[in-house]
Amino acid sequence: MKKTLLFLLLSALSAALSAANPGFGDRRYSVLGMVEYSYNKTWGHHANFDIQSLMPINPHFEMEARLQFSTANVHSGALQLRPKFELPVGELFLETDVYYRAFARNRIGDITAALGVGYRMDYVSITLGVFSRVIDDWNRSWYTDDNFVVEPFNLLYRIEVFCRPQNNNWNLSFMFSNIDDYQMERMWQPLFGIGAWYDINEHWRLNFMAQCKPTGMFHLDATFYGATGRVGFTYRF
Amino acid sequence: MMLLFASCANEDSTLDMKGLISPNGPTVGTRFEQSMAYNATRGEMHLDMQADDYSIYVCTDSHITRKTHRNLDYFIAQYRAETAPKLALHLGDVIDAQKNFPCADSILHFPGQTIKDTVFVTPGNHDIYFKQWDIYRDFFKSSVYWFDTRNGTKKLDLFICLDSAEGELGVAQMNWLRAFLDEKSKEGYRRIIVFSHTHLWKLDASQGHTSNMALEATYEFTSLLAQYGVECYWCGHQHARQLVRFKGVTYRVLNATKDSESGQSYMIAHMGEHITYDYIDYPKE
Numbered sequence: 001m002k003k004t005l006l007f008l009l010l011s012a013l014s015a016a017l018s019a020a021n022p023g024f025g026d027r028r029y030s031v032l033g034m035v036e037y038s039y040n041k042t043w044g045h046h047a048n049f050d051i052q053s054l055m056p057i058n059p060h061f062e063m064e065a066r067l068q069f070s071t072a073n074v075h076s077g078a079l080q081l082r083p084k085f086e087l088p089v090g091e092l093f094l095e096t097d098v099y100y101r102a103f104a105r106n107r108i109g110d111i112t113a114a115l116g117v118g119y120r121m122d123y124v125s126i127t128l129g130v131f132s133r134v135i136d137d138w139n140r141s142w143y144t145d146d147n148f149v150v151e152p153f154n155l156l157y158r159i160e161v162f163c164r165p166q167n168n169n170w171n172l173s174f175m176f177s178n179i180d181d182y183q184m185e186r187m188w189q190p191l192f193g194i195g196a197w198y199d200i201n202e203h204w205r206l207n208f209m210a211q212c213k214p215t216g217m218f219h220l221d222a223t224f225y226g227a228t229g230r231v232g233f234t235y236r237f
Numbered sequence: 238m239m240l241l242f243a244s245c246a247n248e249d250s251t252l253d254m255k256g257l258i259s260p261n262g263p264t265v266g267t268r269f270e271q272s273m274a275y276n277a278t279r280g281e282m283h284l285d286m287q288a289d290d291y292s293i294y295v296c297t298d299s300h301i302t303r304k305t306h307r308n309l310d311y312f313i314a315q316y317r318a319e320t321a322p323k324l325a326l327h328l329g330d331v332i333d334a335q336k337n338f339p340c341a342d343s344i345l346h347f348p349g350q351t352i353k354d355t356v357f358v359t360p361g362n363h364d365i366y367f368k369q370w371d372i373y374r375d376f377f378k379s380s381v382y383w384f385d386t387r388n389g390t391k392k393l394d395l396f397i398c399l400d401s402a403e404g405e406l407g408v409a410q411m412n413w414l415r416a417f418l419d420e421k422s423k424e425g426y427r428r429i430i431v432f433s434h435t436h437l438w439k440l441d442a443s444q445g446h447t448s449n450m451a452l453e454a455t456y457e458f459t460s461l462l463a464q465y466g467v468e469c470y471w472c473g474h475q476h477a478r479q480l481v482r483f484k485g486v487t488y489r490v491l492n493a494t495k496d497s498e499s500g501q502s503y504m505i506a507h508m509g510e511h512i513t514y515d516y517i518d519y520p521k522e
Contacts, residue, residue, distance in 0.1 A: 041408050042453040074453075106460040110452065135456075137463075137484045145482050151439045186439050188448040216403035218448040219362035219435075220256035223264050223403055225451050 027056045034207065034232025038070075041225055043105075046072040050232065052181065060084055068182045073105040076182040090121040095129065099184055107138040112184040114156050122165040129156040131184050154178075155187040160195070169199040180211060188218040197234075205234040252334070253366035262368040265407040268360075268400055272379040273413070282384035286322040289388050289509065294319070296503040297328035297434075297473025298493035300363060303340050308494045308519045312503050313356070315517070324386070328473040328491060329361025329402065329434030338372050357384070360402040361434040361474065381410060383417070385426065386508075394508060395426040401435035401472075404448045406458065418465035428468040428512075436472045436490045438481050447474055462486045469512070478502070478516070494519070 036048035048070045056062040064080040077100050084093035097114040116129020136148040158177035164170065175193035178185045185191060193211040200206055208231050215225040253261050263271075294316040299309040309331075316325045331341045360380045364373050373380070380400035386393040399406060399414065406414070422429065435448075437455050449455065462470060463484035470488045476498060479490035492502045505515045 040451070040453055041405060042411070042451070042457045044408075103456050106456045108456045108460065110456075135483075140484075144485070146485060147482055149438055149440070149481055149483055153442060154439065183452065185452060186449055189451060213451065215405045215451050215454075216362070216448055217257055219402070219404050220253050220366060221261055221362050221403035222256060222258055223260050223405065225405060226453075 027054065027062060028236045029056065030054045030205075030234050030236040032207065032232060032234040034209075034230050036228055036230040038072075038228040039226055040213065043072040043074075046070055048072075048228075048230075050181070050230070059086075066181050074101060074103050076101045078182060090119055093118045093120065095127060097131070097179075097184075099182065101183065109136050109138060110134075111136075114179070114184060116156050118158075120166070123162050125158075125160045125162075125166070127156065127158040130154065131156050131179075133184070151186075154184070156184065157187070170197060172196045175211075185213075189213075189215065190217065203236050205236060207232050207234055256362075256366065260403070262365055262370045265400055265403060265405060266409050268365075268370060268380050268402075269407060269410045269413070271374065272381040272400070275374075275379045276382050279378070282382070284324060284384060284386045286324075286386050286388055286393065288322045289391075289393065291322035291324070291386065291508050292319060293506040293508060294323060294325040294503065295328065295432075295471060295491060295506060296326075296494045297491045298330040298361065298476055298495055299327070300330055300333040300493070300495040300497075301340055302333050302337055305496045306340060307496045307522065308501065311519055312494060315503075316356070325356040326396075326432055326471070327356050327358045328432055328471060329359045330363040330473065330493075331358060331361070333363055333495075335367040335369060338369070338376055341376065357396070357398060359398045359433050360400055362402050362404075365402050381413075383421075392425060393427050395421055395424075395429045397429065397431045399431060399433040401433040401450070404435050404450050405454055406450070411457070411461075415461060418461065418467070422465040427510075429466065430469045430471065431462060431467050432471040434472060434474050436474045436479065437470070437488060438479070440479055440481070441477075459484055459486065476501075489514075492516070496522075 032052040034050040036050065038048055039045050048068050050066065050068045052064065052066040054062065054064050060083060062082050062084065066078040068076040079098050081096040082093050084091055095116040095118055099112045101110040103110060110133065112131050112133045114129055114131035116127045118125065118127035131154050133151040133154065134148055137146065140146050156179055158175065158179060160173050160175040163172040173195040175195060177191050178187055178189060180191055191211055191213050193209060196208040198206045211228045213226040214222045216222050255261055294312065296312045299306065301309055316323065332338055358377050360373055381398060383395065383397045385395045400410065435450060437449060437459065439449055450458065463486050467486055470486060473491050473493065475490055476493035477490065478492045481488040491504050494501060494503060502516045502518045505517060507513045
């Protein structure tokens with residue numbers, strides 16, 4: 001009897017929470033294609049082409065896969081696994097990210113793996129975690145003193161504030177982070193971004209993103225290093 | 238945050254918090270142009286060591302103030318007492334904050350980086366805080382320069398000083414470096430050594446909150462050094478010794494010379510057919 005009552009109580013609570021929290025951003029299977037104009041002081045002006053796919057496998061688990069090709073001859077791939085748990089207010093999620101960036105122009109590979117915890121509410125999304133990086137020379141010989149470089153500990157942070165609830169049909173957001181869809185910068189190298197979307201209809205969404213990367217902020221001598229503008233469409237199944 | 242920015246108004250503050258959001262003086266592009274202009278008037282620097290083997294005394298991050306510069310005094314005294322052929326480098330952050338350059342001058346006796354018995358300096362972020370670039374330039378003349386060591390007419394080693402004080406080299410300096418290495422790497426030097434302030438790798442948490450260069454800049458720069466056979470990159474900034482060998486280049490970060498930090502040391506590089514290194518601890522107070 002006690003077990004039955006407990007089951008009924010939990011069921012009622014769960015139903016109430018589901019009704020109160022319809023989910024964030026209407027997450028459906030989707031494919032995103034974007035083009036980017038980008039400039040930084042190292043590579044100069046260049047263009048990037050992005051393909052992303054969101055796969056919400058079930059209400060408690062989703063995956064994202066991303067590819068980026070750049071005219072700067074640096075190409076990136078990212079895989080993100082995200083178990084998530086709805087809470088009375090907001091949604092808690094774990095995030096496991098693996099990024100690989102092929103700096104073909106420099107014959108260098110950069111692989112990063114991150115583990116983070118995130119909390120998402122209607123107007124705010126916060127992720128905090130750690131990541132490790134391995135940097136290797138494509139031409140490294142096993143018969144020299146050369147080695148790969150391991151940066152074992154970095155802090156990962158991402159704070160995004162939205163102007164509208166995340167399941168709205170349009171939005172504008174401001175982001176402060178040291179990671180984006182294709183790069184994980186060192187913890188003292190933040191990125192600043194603005195994002196926006198507009199749902200044209202049931203299936204098509206227009207996306208926009210702009211990002212600025214200063215350098216030397218924590219030298220207390222910040223200067224502009226690079227900027228990116230990105231526009232594209234999402235098709236949601 | 239307001240308190241942090243208010244600290245800018247305090248002339249004894251050691252952190253220039255305006256620099257968190259904007260440049261606190263001429264950026265690296267301007268400093269590079271001014272340095273090149275000075276270099277053109279000064280002419281080339283060739284140090285005749287009168288031997289193939291010689292020593293380089295290297296220290297970094299002395300962060301001297303008007304009140305304390307014990308370790309830097311010790312470093313200079315040891316360097317001046319060396320009787321073998323020698324030169325010395327300071328890898329930046331000579332001073333801690335504003336109004337300390339006169340103190341550096343009295344210790345280092347800089348007449349400009351043109352004579353042999355001097356200390357070659359590269360700027361660190363603390364050296365150019367509080368719009369101090371013009372003062373730095375009065376003392377040290379140039380933030381980007383090169384010199385070589387010779388034994389008579391025989392070329393030995395080439396040294397290139399780069400300005401990375403704000404965590405980037407800038408477009409003009411990188412272009413110059415590429416062209417310069419392309420030219421000089423064919424001139425038969427025994428080795429090429431590049432020195433600057435900012436370290437390139439974040440191997441651990443010892444660096445505190447000090448920034449590196451952006452990743453794109455790090456990989457472009459390290460590839461450039463490797464492409465032209467640079468043997469070593471020496472730097473400071475993170476106050477903790479570190480050694481990395483990547484793409485055939487040895488990246489050596491030195492301990493600091495700052496008085497208030499324990500367990501610090503300077504480096505003596507014995508230059509010959511090969512380089513050997515000694516690290517000398519500063520005496521305890």
